[in-house]
Each structure stands twice: as structure tokens, then as C-alpha cells.
Amino acid sequence: MATIFYRNLRLLILTILLILFVGLSSFQLLPRMEDPELLSRVATITTFWPGTNAERVESLITEKLEDKLQDIEEIKNLESVSQRGLSLITVELEDSVKEVDPIWSQVRGKLNDAQVNLPKEATEPEFEELKIKAYAMLIGLTWEADNEPNYAILRRRAKMLEDELRSISGTEEAELRGEPDEEILVEINPITLSSLGLTPQQVAQTIDESDAKVASGQLRNLENELLLEVDTELDSLERIKQIPLQSSISSQITRVGDIALVSKGIKQPPSDIAIR
Template identity: 55%
Template sequence: MSNLFYRNLQLLILTICLIVVWGLSSFFSLPRLEDPELTQRNAFITTVFPGASAERVEFLVTDKIEQELFEIKAIDTIQSTSRLGFSTVSIQLKEQVKNVDQIWSRVRDKITDIAPQLPAGASTPKFEDSQPKANAMIVALTWEQDSPTNYAILRRWSQELEDRLRFVQGTEKVELFGTPQEEIVVEINPEELSSLGITAQELSQQILRSDAKVAAGQLRGSNNNLLFEVNGELDSLERISSIPISFGNRSQFTRLGDIAQVKKGIIEPASELALINGRHAIAIAAMVESNQRLDEWAKAAHRTLAEFETQLPRGIGLDIIFNQNRYVEARLNQVISNLVLGALLVVGVTLLIMGWKSALIVGSALPLSVLIVFGAMKIQGIPLHQMSVTGIIIALGLLIDNAIIVVDEVQSHLREGIAPHRAVTKTIHHIAIPLLASTLTSVLAFLPIALAPGGTGEFTGTIGVTVILALLSSLALSLTVIPALVGKLHRWGNAPVIGSWWQTGFSHPRLTQTYGWVL
């Protein structure tokens, strides 16, 4: 049984092919992110109580919400802030909590229960939680004309781009940033109003009364009752400018636009602004679903942006501020370069010391082990991100130890004249337990990282998981495929005791004697 792979060449080839196909298919289908996803354990509950002092907000709103939340044992800390007309309660769950969705559902139920107990005038408490997840791409539309920024135009094009990015396959969420709220400003001339005998307050009331839908009558029928309304909604500058203003004991009328200047402006101070190289802009941020390949999504997004940019009018520029895929690809390229460099170094050193056959086998152990890791990551649902990639890089130096030991042991038996099948069997029986013990020792060293609880474990845990997977894959290969390859690549019968350096490795009697003396 120990030389099963040596006795069955078809099984050996099939196993290697399956590892290669499994590993490569898993690598190309694994989701790719920059950072691991963290479980949302923080949330906020906000309540508006207009006109209430901080003390009243604390007593009538905040305390009641806190008392309800204290009943949920999974909550670790509750912090609150009460100020004029506003209450904020922040919640943090315990690190060991796994079923966070159920806990947040209970919190929402508590909010629903407490809402009727709040004083009149207080808004319904609003539950807010934000997933700690990085944006995949941030794009900005900038106003590049010398004229004042026209946010109406910028907003319209930004919303168009928002819709297009939302339809890219794999997009989870798209948000706009830097869109200040606009207001319609009515600039009055005090002298003009004084000549008409109107005060600013009276003018304001007349404008307010014009912004309403007034019932004009009702049509009753045998089957329907229809209500007619006059559309008095102020939805444009022209509509506002044409508001009739009465003066002279309501006997005379004039248009608002004739006595005041009506224009759009930005509410000062602006709630949010975006500046790109000193120019006003609106930013569009997109997130990608967790089960998607970021590189494929980025390609589709770039095609959408290229098509959209050709349709932009002159004076509006498009800039890519952040592209997460650049960092993800850099880390993956780092893994591939480290893997190739490590394999070349291993092959070079092994060729010098043990010969070309041993170098070929030891060098193949490295990519085969990594391919098994990719397959195991696919099964466990571990994406490719900086933590899992770091674990693979750490494991590169540990993967070849078992292979070198096995190859050297089999070669030693072959040099003694033992037949290849017996050399393979004897090697596995002799080193299986020591290899298992040494591998388990290394596994236990990384186990605390893999099993770390809470947010720390969610972020760094995949380092330990990927290292452990790499160590176990190396052990499995060293006890199955590697010794069989050594036996197949060596000649049947006695292995040559003396040969060229590229066959048996470089050896110098004086160096060997000195090394033995040092040991």
C-alpha cells in the first residue's frame, strides 16, 4: 500500500493531472479582494427630536432606547450622545458573536417596540449599519470650465454614470459623494418692497402659500369619486418667478420675478464637497460582491467608463481616483514571482547538491503544493486577498523541506542497491512518523492565528489557514507522489554511486570531511 503510486503509473499521472487541473481552475475562479471581509459588529441608532434640549433628549429618548438594548446579552458596549434635538446610540457586539444577522434583527425589533413610547415630535429611531468593506473603484466627474460650477449638470451626468456602473455584473453598491444640496435663493430689493408696502415676512408667506396643491373640486359618480387639484408645485425657476405677489390691500398683483432675483445656489455651508486638483467634482464609488473576481469586474467597469467618457460634453472630465484591482493584481503578481523565484532557487541548489533528477522532483513539489492550496481555498470559500496571499508566501519556505528529506532518503536506498519499489516502501515506512510529527509541530504554531476570535481573527486568520493547508499538502505529496516520482526517474536496479556532478550532485571529499567534523 505504501508504494501504491509507484506500482500504478496511470494512477500517479492521473493524480498529478488532477492536482494541476483542480488548482488552476480554482485559482482562476477564486474571488479576488484587497482585504478580508469583516463581520459588521457596529451600528448606530439615530433619533431626531426637534427643539428639545440635550437633557430632554437624554431623558425622553436616549435612556429609553438604552434600556431596551440592555436586554440583548450579545451587545458588548453601548455608548450614547445626546445633544440639542438629536440622539445617537452606538452599539458594539461581542467579538465571539457569529450570528450577527440575528442580533441585528433583534435590535430592529427593539427599535420598533420603543418607537410608540417616544414623545410626540420625536422621529422613529433609525438603525444604521455600514459594512466595513472597501470600494472597488472611485471615479470622479470634474468641472473643468472656468465658469462657476454647474452642479445640476454634474449631478445629472453623475447619476447617469451611477446607473451604468450599477448594471455592471457583480456590482453590489454604487454611491455618490460630493453632491452639495441646492437651494433656490430669492434676493429681494428692500427699496422695491418698501415702495409696494410689503415686508419680507409677508413676501415669504405668499411664496409659501403658492407651494401647495389646492383642491379645486370633486367629481362624484356612481363608481368613482375623483378629486381635482391645482398643480402649484414650485419645481422650476420659471414657476417661482411667475408667482403672483399681491400688494396695495391685495388689489394689485405683480410677478415675483419683477421685484426679486430668483436663482439657484448651494446651501452654505455645504454639507459635503469633493475637490479634485482644486476643481469641484462629484465622486462615484462602487463596491463589488464578495463572490466576484475583482479583475473581471474591473475590466467590465473600465469598458463602461471608456464608453461613457466619449459621451461627456466638453468641460466635464472623468478621473479614476482609486482602483482596488491594481493592488490586488500587484499582490498576486508578487505571489507568482515569489513562487517562480523560489522554485528556481530550489532547483538550482538541489541540482548542485543532489543532481538533476532530484532537482526536478523537489522543484515540482513547490507548485503542486500551492495548487492544492488553491483547490482547498476554493472548497473553504477563502478569497484571494492580501492575508491569504501573505500566508502562501510564508509557506513557500516550508513546502520543500519534506520533499528534500524524502528524495534524499530514497536516493540513499537506491545507492545501496535496493530496488526502486523496495526503496520507496522502506522510505515511507521510515520517515512517515517523523514527517508527520514535524508537520504537526509547524501546524500547531500557526493554529492560534487560524483560530483567533473576533475581528482580528477574521482579518488575519487566513494567514494561518493557508499556511496550514500548505503544510498538510506538502506532507501528503511527500508520502505519496514524491517518492513514486523518485523511483520512476531512477534507473531500475542499482543507482550509480559515482557519476557526473549534474547526475549525483557536487561532492568534495575535503568539504565533506570538514562538514562532518563541524556536525
């Protein structure tokens, strides 16, 4: 075999060129296993219309946007959710679509065309492509000391590591997952609570109703329905301590801080997990 290539120089050059061509073609066609390029065929369209009921959002925003998007043949599926003051549409492209950027450009163009027919009070439709990425590295932090884990320290160290990884040249994104949640504990003396004729459930309900995330009323007219909220957001321990409690035995008014110990800490995980 070697003698054939030695005597025929043209055949040798042709064979080398053929091997190079096949190698380069295979390199371009084979996916990169370490950092594969994944196509994102899903996007969301979010439109806000504050104070409007779900029926009007559906008819005046969601349906108009869907009518425009249905003209794009490459769209496989449209799913929508219309809630009070919110329209959310999920767009999924056909699996056969290999170049998604031109299709997303068409979607943006359709949204611009439909915007002139939307209510003036509604916001501009927000288009967001759901990126699909492969993680290059997963890092887990564990507590190796003999004492009980201090999740506050772990959380702080994890955020420091996240910032350091972001600063490395070539890093596109660093995301922190599984960080422990903070919680506020209200520890009540049961004897003191019983003397006021109150139960833990009543105290919890009073605290919950004092949170600004709970609407205190509604303002309605022929076209809109607005939610009213009181500026009493529980953004500090002191505000929780100042929440008034009325005794069911007498007309005495007591503050939460007078009968309970209010503190902030890390929410303990409900169970143990194993990482392999």
C-alpha cells in the same frame, strides 16, 4: 539540502504539505487590502410617535427599549435621543465581538418582545445596521472646457455614470457624493422695493413663513400635541411668485413675481477645493 529531500521522499512530501498549510492559513487570516471585510458593530433603532412630546417619548418608548437591550452582555454602549414624536437609540457592540449577526438577531428579538409594551399609536421600532464598506474605486468628474463650469451638466453626467456603474455585474453599490445643490434665486429691484416701504429681510421672512415646513399652529389635548401645517409647500417657481407682500406705506398688495425675478439654478460653491 537538495540531496536530503532527494533521498527522503517522505520528508519532501511533509515539507510540501507544511508549506501549503501555512500558505492557506495565512491567506485566510490576512485581511484583503483591496476589499477588506469590515465588521459593523453599530446600529440604530428608530421609533416614531407623531404628536407626542419628548418627555412621553422618553418614558414610554426609549426607556422601555433600553431596559430590554441592557440584558445583552455584548452591547458596549447605548445612546438615545428623544425628541417630539421621535425616539432614536444607537447601539454599539463590544470590540471583542467577532460574529455580529447572532448579536443583532438578539437585538431584533428584544425589540419584538418590547413592542407589546409600547403605545399603540407608536410605529414598530425600525432596526438598521450601519454598514461599513471600503470603496473599490473613487471617480471624480471635472469641467475641462475653457468657459465657466456648468454644474447642471456635470450633475446630469454624474447621475448617468452612477446608473451605468450600478448596471455592471458584481457592483454592490454606487453612490454619488458632492453633487451641486439647487437653489431658487429671488432677485429684487431695490428701487421698487423701497417704494413699497419693504426691506429684503421682510421679503425673505414672508417667503420663509409661506413654506409648509413651518408649523402654522398646534392642537393639544391631555395626551397628544399635534402640529398643524397649511398646504402651501413652495414646490414650484410659480408658487413663490404668487406669495403676497403688503406695502408698509399703503394697503397695496403686491406679489413677489411683480417686483422680483424668480429663477432656479445650481448653488455656487462657497470656495474652491483641490482634489489630489
